[in-house]
Amino acid sequence: MVELSNKAAFVLVLVSGIVVPGVLNYVASVILGQPLLGRAVWVLGYTGMVLVVWYVWLRPLDFTGPERGPEEAERKVKD
Template sequence: MNNQDAVVLALTVVAAIILPGLANWGFSTLGYPWVGSAVWALGYGLGVVFIWYEWVRPLDITGPEGVSRSEDSGE
């Protein structure tokens, strides 16, 4: 992992986990717990989508070529 990857990972953690949590705490202490929960859910959800889009989606998760499973193999 190079320095740029580490910075991107740190910023992603801050944006997806820490900021929504702090916003939830802030709105809850101001007397708006539902707004805080909505901001937390939206921020956390968008963070999960971002992580999937940037890191998981580009992965080539396939089995080896040339290996097939016949339907009458008895398994």
Template sequence: MAEDDPDTESSTGQLFTLTRVKLLLIVILLVGIAGSGIVRRYLGELGYTVLGELVFVLGYGGMVFTLWYGWLRPMDISGPD
């Protein structure tokens, strides 16, 4: 990783600085968990319970897939040779 990359965390206390990558992660988590949950509740109140459940499952599952595909899949988690 380059020192010029604003998304890398170094020992200079950049752990809590807000970068575009961290902001994107926060938005994906909020939409995937809270957003799909709120839509599910409103659809349930309107009588569309099955549609609400489908929206929640697709929203939450989509969030999990997006986080896996964007952040976890590219990581090299292999042990020593």
């Protein structure tokens, strides 16, 4: 099986999370005449994509700034 790079997997998740629910929304709304079903499919698909992106790529990130030691903090206050 072919392994995807991290960027390729990210793009694949984004495209499939937008295109697939959008097409299914169109099919359910226009072709089947069920706009509520189409809207539900789109919302669930898009939300699922957002959750996957958060869980796989955003959750592991560490958004903290650099830690300063006590000497640097005192120097900053004196300057």
